[in-house]
Amino acid sequence: MNTLPEVPLSRREMLLGLGALVVGAVVPLPGRSGRLLGAEAATGPLVANAFVCIAPDSTVTVLSPNIELGQGPFTGLATLVADELDADWSQMRAAHAPADARLYANPTFGVQGTGGSTSMYVGYESLRKAGAAARALIVAAAAQSWDVPAAEITIERGVVRHAGSGRSGSFGDFVAPAGQLTPPAEPVLKTPDRFIYIGRPLPKLDTRAKTDGSAQYTLDVYRDDMLIAVVAHAPKFGATVASFDDAAARRVRGVVDVRGTDFGVAVYATSTWAALRGRQALAVRWNEAAAELRSTAAIEAEALALVRSRGQVAAERGALDAALAAGHQLIEAEYTFPYLAHAPLEPLDAVIERRGDLIEVWMGSQIQTGDQMVIAQVCGVKPGQVRLNTMLTGGSFGRRAQQGSQFAAEAAAVFMAAGGRRPVKLFWTREDDIRGGFYRPQMVHRLRGAIDAEGRIVAWEQVIAGRSILTGSTFEGAMVNGIDQTMVEGAADLPYAVPNLQVSVHVTKSPVPVLWWRSVGHTHTGYVVETFIDELLERAGKDPIAGRIELLADQPRMAGVLRRVAEISQWDSPPPAGRARGVAVVYSFNSWVAEVAEVSIGPAGEPRVHKVWCAVDCGRAVNPDIVAAQMEGGIGYGLGAGLYGAITLDEGGSVRQSNFHDYRSLRIGEAPEIEVAIMPSAERPTGVGEPGTPPIMPAVANALRRLTGKPARQLPLVQRG
Amino acid sequence: MTIVLNVNGVERTVDVDSDTPLLWVLRDELRLTGTKYGCGIAQCGACTVQIDGRPVRSCVTPVAQVAGQPIVTIEGVTGPEADAVREAWVQHDTPQCGYCQSGQILAAEALLRATPRPTDADIDTAMAGNLCRCATYPRIRQAIKTAARTLEGRRS
Ligand code: FES
Numbered sequence A: 001m002n003t004l005p006e007v008p009l010s011r012r013e014m015l016l017g018l019g020a021l022v023v024g025a026v027v028p029l030p031g032r033s034g035r036l037l038g039a040e041a042a043t044g045p046l047v048a049n050a051f052v053c054i055a056p057d058s059t060v061t062v063l064s065p066n067i068e069l070g071q072g073p074f075t076g077l078a079t080l081v082a083d084e085l086d087a088d089w090s091q092m093r094a095a096h097a098p099a100d101a102r103l104y105a106n107p108t109f110g111v112q113g114t115g116g117s118t119s120m121y122v123g124y125e126s127l128r129k130a131g132a133a134a135r136a137l138i139v140a141a142a143a144q145s146w147d148v149p150a151a152e153i154t155i156e157r158g159v160v161r162h163a164g165s166g167r168s169g170s171f172g173d174f175v176a177p178a179g180q181l182t183p184p185a186e187p188v189l190k191t192p193d194r195f196i197y198i199g200r201p202l203p204k205l206d207t208r209a210k211t212d213g214s215a216q217y218t219l220d221v222y223r224d225d226m227l228i229a230v231v232a233h234a235p236k237f238g239a240t241v242a243s244f245d246d247a248a249a250r251r252v253r254g255v256v257d258v259r260g261t262d263f264g265v266a267v268y269a270t271s272t273w274a275a276l277r278g279r280q281a282l283a284v285r286w287n288e289a290a291a292e293l294r295s296t297a298a299i300e301a302e303a304l305a306l307v308r309s310r311g312q313v314a315a316e317r318g319a320l321d322a323a324l325a326a327g328h329q330l331i332e333a334e335y336t337f338p339y340l341a342h343a344p345l346e347p348l349d350a351v352i353e354r355r356g357d358l359i360e361v362w363m364g365s366q367i368q369t370g371d372q373m374v375i376a377q378v379c380g381v382k383p384g385q386v387r388l389n390t391m392l393t394g395g396s397f398g399r400r401a402q403q404g405s406q407f408a409a410e411a412a413a414v415f416m417a418a419g420g421r422r423p424v425k426l427f428w429t430r431e432d433d434i435r436g437g438f439y440r441p442q443m444v445h446r447l448r449g450a451i452d453a454e455g456r457i458v459a460w461e462q463v464i465a466g467r468s469i470l471t472g473s474t475f476e477g478a479m480v481n482g483i484d485q486t487m488v489e490g491a492a493d494l495p496y497a498v499p500n501l502q503v504s505v506h507v508t509k510s511p512v513p514v515l516w517w518r519s520v521g522h523t524h525t526g527y528v529v530e531t532f533i534d535e536l537l538e539r540a541g542k543d544p545i546a547g548r549i550e551l552l553a554d555q556p557r558m559a560g561v562l563r564r565v566a567e568i569s570q571w572d573s574p575p576p577a578g579r580a581r582g583v584a585v586v587y588s589f590n591s592w593v594a595e596v597a598e599v600s601i602g603p604a605g606e607p608r609v610h611k612v613w614c615a616v617d618c619g620r621a622v623n624p625d626i627v628a629a630q631m632e633g634g635i636g637y638g639l640g641a642g643l644y645g646a647i648t649l650d651e652g653g654s655v656r657q658s659n660f661h662d663y664r665s666l667r668i669g670e671a672p673e674i675e676v677a678i679m680p681s682a683e684r685p686t687g688v689g690e691p692g693t694p695p696i697m698p699a700v701a702n703a704l705r706r707l708t709g710k711p712a713r714q715l716p717l718v719q720r721g
Numbered sequence B: 001m002t003i004v005l006n007v008n009g010v011e012r013t014v015d016v017d018s019d020t021p022l023l024w025v026l027r028d029e030l031r032l033t034g035t036k037y038g039c040g041i042a043q044c045g046a047c048t049v050q051i052d053g054r055p056v057r058s059c060v061t062p063v064a065q066v067a068g069q070p071i072v073t074i075e076g077v078t079g080p081e082a083d084a085v086r087e088a089w090v091q092h093d094t095p096q097c098g099y100c101q102s103g104q105i106l107a108a109e110a111l112l113r114a115t116p117r118p119t120d121a122d123i124d125t126a127m128a129g130n131l132c133r134c135a136t137y138p139r140i141r142q143a144i145k146t147a148a149r150t151l152e153g154r155r156s
């Protein structure tokens, strides 16, 4: 699979061999060359621009504005730079860029942050330009040093050459002179026919460090004199600390302090175990006046009552009521979706330390600008005094991209409550994570569809009720006409040509905090749209794939992935005995993904997914192997949640689940074989981190309906007794 | 209390409560941070180490219980199986976030020593305790098979 040599990951501290302090002092200025403060002119690296740093030893470090959560931006962005720079892949390194919105804001959100599967889409322009600008500097410096015309200089795999004079050199040779030059304002980019790396399955830059234990995550940061803190969080959403007795906690060997904070009672200790035992020994009384005391069953019943009537209209066309009344066949269906925790394998954590006027932070920050501002506020300093080190992170799936930066605020509050002098690592246990809220919202949909006498789908009514992620958040400005698009995306823009349609929403309220979860609204709209259309097509006597394609006349790329997935799954040949196949296709994050799942019923009565075929159109695949890996991961993540995942609240409002024994995760024996086909494309690269997730559950459910004769309209499919 | 551990072939003396889980001794005291925390209750496998060559969940192993026994962590695992597993992991670019992979590799290495030619069912059983929230399972399976083939080639 991999054809090029593996390259070691260079950690920030190792960057340029100059030590962490100097790295933190990188002052890259866009549009002109800069230097590392304090570095000797003769030995310093070339900071070609905000994204590219070339060391005297010729290694090229790409500073990634995006956090590396496992989706591969380190490798993808380095590929874009290496291609324009004509570097050798073995000289490429990647590190997280510092938190600095002026240099690294994501144009999608206007702040530095990672989300919406945008890293390659954005970087395809900015990082290629950065690579081309760095190349221009090297060429100009070589031309000057050799006293030859720049146009006669070539670069191939990191070797700079002038054929006429027979001279050659490497990037490092020109780092010093290039630092004196001004890079071009508008560097010329390669035409795609000259790409050397883009489109090839280069090995990932961070794999080696992730196989020998050397990759550093936030949890691995240990500072001198550091305290480890855990917080006793409220057992119900919206409850606050009324009073607490810490006498027993303080008697635990290793516990050094206990403090009340807005987030709960913090226990500080010299070791993790002492902190955990100290927390166990706490006695806290909670004020539940503002708490959610209802069960999830009660919340669901409320939403089910709401969807009986139409809500605020998000999309409308044709004459729905007339079409429903005139329909030859009418189908009605109600769907329910539970709260879901993201459960990244590394729970939330952060390390904060004061160094002179600076507050230094290590965390898996997904919205650096927001986290930096909130930490500054809590610590009483300016955002520029917060030096935020974005760390490699054990997954996120949306969890670390908090509008409002509540976790960063908690870390800062816990640091300050202990005096703000000793370094503090705040550590959430799995229980804190599973019970910590910021869930995928619990949702309910009600569908009505009509088919006319000729078998045409003529009416589609969809009423959605549930929590809004954006309402009241710092991203409220992204609402359109007062409607949170994350509630209706994928439904309001139904891709199928149904002439009469209405999609409407009811927004419910609760103190349970909600958040985007890998693929956001598509987690539920994709399921509903793709299982309901499948039922309608079945009633109309149509093949699931051919029937969909008929309704996608003006959606060539969607039809394209359907045709491709039909080919690779041999859709027209029957599945093995006892198995059935189902299909689904979803457009999300500017990419199209179709999946076919082959399913049987296992010995314990649980669905067993044997094989999944996936066709993806994500524009130009910068690294096809990473695209395939993201499809595999997105499928596995969606499948585990759809089969087993649910966060439920008891009567009284306590979360029932607490850890992986009752918040069940997909395991290896339940993971299907996956085959991915990537559509060839010359379009700009689009999302891959999320789009693999939405189609898997409807594809599985459609296969199951063929096996059992019954539609599955409640998730998770495997319900607990 | 003072406990003497044998970690990666080196004797290490620690002063901790006897019921402290080995995981936190490795991390907090010995700074062997390749061993990860994921659940604390033997449900995820992120904390997998080997004791006497067998995979063990260090988060539920009281440190006093393993005093003097040979403990191997991701930082110290060596030998033909370890080499073959790491090479296969790199060849398949298995890790995504990477956080579970220390545990996956130690479990896979132990599997290949006990069962040089594992079937899919053997892999399902041996690796059932190691969660990967990034769902790199297809590549873990392929990488184990690749490593098994490599080892077979090197033996013959
Ligand atoms: S941390 Fe030990 S099994 Fe999860």
Ligand code: FES
Residues within 6 Å of the ligand: A070, A345, A394, A395, B095, B096, B097, B098, B099, B100, B101, B131, B132, B133, B134, B135, B136
């Ligand atoms: S690679 Fe992320 S949990 Fe396994």
